[in-house]
Amino acid sequence: MEQIGYTPQPQNLDAVFAALADPTRRAILSRLASGQASVNELAEPFEMSQPAVSKHLKVLERAGLVERDIDRQRRPARLKAEPMAAAVRWLEEFQRFWTSSFDELDGLLEELKDAERQNQK
Template identity: 75%
Template sequence: MTAALAPSLDATFAALADPTRRAILARLAKGEASVKELAEPFAMTQPAISKHLKVLERAGLVERGRDAQRRPCRLAAGPMRAASAWLGDYRRFWTESYDRLDELLSDE
């Protein structure tokens, strides 16, 4: 991984660290939504949801459009793809480690 990718990866994982933000992303994976629509399932105010959305926007995970007077939010998957690729390296490491362990155990 290049050093230039590290800050965006840090922002992605920091944004994903909060369960409310993960729930917002899960909702946006189903389609765009307004702040009001995103706030409905939570016991928090629209300004609180807006703060979460700003974190997600800074990480590049959410984009806001403009539709007349409505500003729908939508998922931007690019940073998640980079995080998944980074995690994939470690997934391969653990898979190979478990495969070696299986071989050792089956030899006995």
């Protein structure tokens, strides 16, 4: 069904936001921002098993945020930040809304201050 008046969103936007909703996955992405890492390396700071970290990596892979290579015995993961750009663009639409709302609020506060100054004279 076509939604009238709505901007079409990239297909994986829901998957990106779902992947980013979990603090462990966000921490994994932050770690991968500094370079590729194996599951063992990613599991070190967490109190969870390697299979649990692998499950998080699979969610990140499905969202297109992580890519895994085969390097002999290990499968290092690396960050793919491009899908986050779609999420940022979507959020920027709301930034324009909030900026406009804050500008209106600033104007109203200035009017109230001016009125208060007039009443004090």
